[in-house]
Amino acid sequence: MESRFLQVPPGLDGTRADSGLAKLLGLSRTAVVTMLDDGGAVQDGTVLGKSDRLRADAWLDLSWRPREEPRLVATPVPDLGIVHDDDDIVVVDKPAGVAAHPSVGWQGPTVVGALAAAGFQVATSGAAERQGVVHRLDAGTSGLMVVAKSERAYSALKAAFHDREVEKIYHAAVQGHPDPLTGTIDAPIGRHPSHEWRFAVVSSGKHAITHYETLEAYRGGSLLEIELETGRTHQIRVHMAAHRHPCLGDTMYGADPTVAARLGLSRQWLHAMRLGFRHPGTGERVVFESTYPADLAAALEQLRQE
Template sequence: MQERFLQVPPGLDGTRADAGLAKLLGLSRTAVVTMLDDGGAQQDGATLGKSDRLRADAWLDLRWQPREAPRIVATPVPDLGIVHDDADIVVVDKPAGVAAHPSGGWQGPTVVGALAAAGFQIATSGAAERQGVVHRLDAGTSGLMVVAKSERAYSDLKAAFHDREVEKVYHAAVQGHPDPLSGTIDAPIGRHPGSEWKFAVVSSGKHAITHYETLEAFRGGSLLEVHLETGRTHQIRVHMAARRHPCIGDTMYGADPTVAARLGLERQWLHAKRLGFRHPGSGEQVVFESPYPADLARALEILRED
C-alpha cells in the first residue's frame, strides 16, 4: 500500500480530483479513479469523489494499491502488415482489433507484442509497456504506424511528432454531409465529463486542430480525407461527432448502429491512409500509404451503390 500526505499546490486549485491527483502523483487517470472509488483520498478529512474539486493548501491524505505495469506479451498477429523495415524503423499496417501497446484496460493483441513474436528488436526507450512506440492508433482504427527500432530513431521521431513535422493523413467515412465540404475544426479535447473511456470537446481540454476535405458524397454519408495538425486521443472521432457527423460505425460517439449493421461494420470507418516523415537514419523524407482493409472497402462499395 502506498501512502502520501501532502498539500494541494496553488496551481491545482479548483481542479477536478481525478485530473489533479493524476498530475500530482504521476499516476494514470484510471489508477486515480480506482483510488477515489475505493475511498482512498481525503481532503482536510473529507473523502474525495472524482468530480470533487481540489482546494489550494488543503491537506491530502492518500492511500492506494500500486498496480503492476502491463507486460508486453509476444502474441502473433498474422494480418499485421510489415510495410517497411530497416535498422532504425519498422512501419506496420495495423489491422483493427489490435492496440498499439498493452494497457490496463486491454486484454487483446498489440503491435509491440506482435513485433516481439515476429522477432523484431525495437528501441528500449519509453515506458516498459510501450517501448519504441512514438505514436498510437485506436484499437478500432486500422492503418499505418511507425515503431522505432533504434534509440536515435525513437528520439528523432518523438521530437518530429511533438513539433508537428509528421504528415498524418486519414480517410474517414462519416454520417451526413459536412458543411462546408472542406474546412478546419479547431476545438480543445479532454476527458468526457460523464465517461472514463470517452473524450469530448471541452473548454479545459488540450489544443486540437483537424483539417478535412470531402472526397465523395453519398446518400448515406461522406468520405473525407483528414489531415491532423495535432494528435489527441480519439481526435478525429471526437471532432466529427462534435459536428454531428460521427464516423460511420462509431457507436461510442453517437453513430447510428443500424447504418453500421447494414454496412457490415463492427468498428468505426477510420483508416490511417498515409504517413510521411523525415527518416531518422538517412534524413530523407519518406512517405508510406495503405490500402483500405476489406471491411472498410466493402462498406464503401455499399455506400456508393446507394
C-alpha cells in the same frame, strides 16, 4: 495497498477531489477515480466522492491499490502487414483490434508484441512496454504505423512528429455531409468531463487541428480525406463528432448503431492511408500508402449502393 496521511495544501482549496488528488499524489485520474470509488479517500472523517471539494488544511486519509504496470507479451498477429523494413524503421499496416502497445486494461494483441514475436529488434528508448513507438493508432483504427528500430530513428521521428513534419493522411466515412465540404476544425481536445475513457472538445484541452476534404458523398454519408496537423488522442473521432458527423460505426462518439449494424461495422470507419516523413537514416523523404481492409471496403461499397 499504499496509504498516505496529509493535509490539503492551500493551492488545492475548492478543487474537485478527483482532479485535486491526482495533482497531489502524482497519480492518473483513472487511478484516483478508482480510489474514490473504493472509498479510499477520507477528508476529516468524511468519505470523499469524485465531485466533492477539497478544503485547505483538511486532513486526508488516503489508501489505494498500486497501479498495475502494463507488461509486454510477444503475441503473433498473422495479419499484421510489414510494409517496409530496414535498419532504422519498420512500417506496419495495423489491422483493427490491435493496440499500438500494452496498456493497463488492454488484454488484446499489440504492434510491439507482434513485432517482438516476429523477431524484430526495436529501439530501447521509451517506456519498457512501448519501446520504439513514436506515434499511435487507436486499437479500432487500421492503417499505417512506423516503429523505430534504431536509437537515432527514435529521436529523429519523435522530433518530427512533435514539430509537425510528418504527413498523416486518413480516410474516414462519416454520417451526413459536412458543410462546408472542405474545411478545417480547430478546437482543443481533452478528457471528457464525465466519461472516463472518452475525449471531447473542451476549453482546457490541448490545441488540435484537423483538415478535411470530401472525396465522395452518398445518401447515407460521406467519404473524407483527413490530414492531421496535430496528433491528439481520438482526434479525428472527437472533431468529427463535435462537427456532428461522427465516423460511421463509432458508437462511442455518437454514431447511429443501427447504421453500423446495417453496414456490418463493429468499429469506426477510419483508416490511416498515407504516412510520409524524412527517413532518419538517409535523410530522404519517404511515403508509404495502404488500402482499405475488407470490412471497411465492404461497408463503403454498400454505402455507395444505397
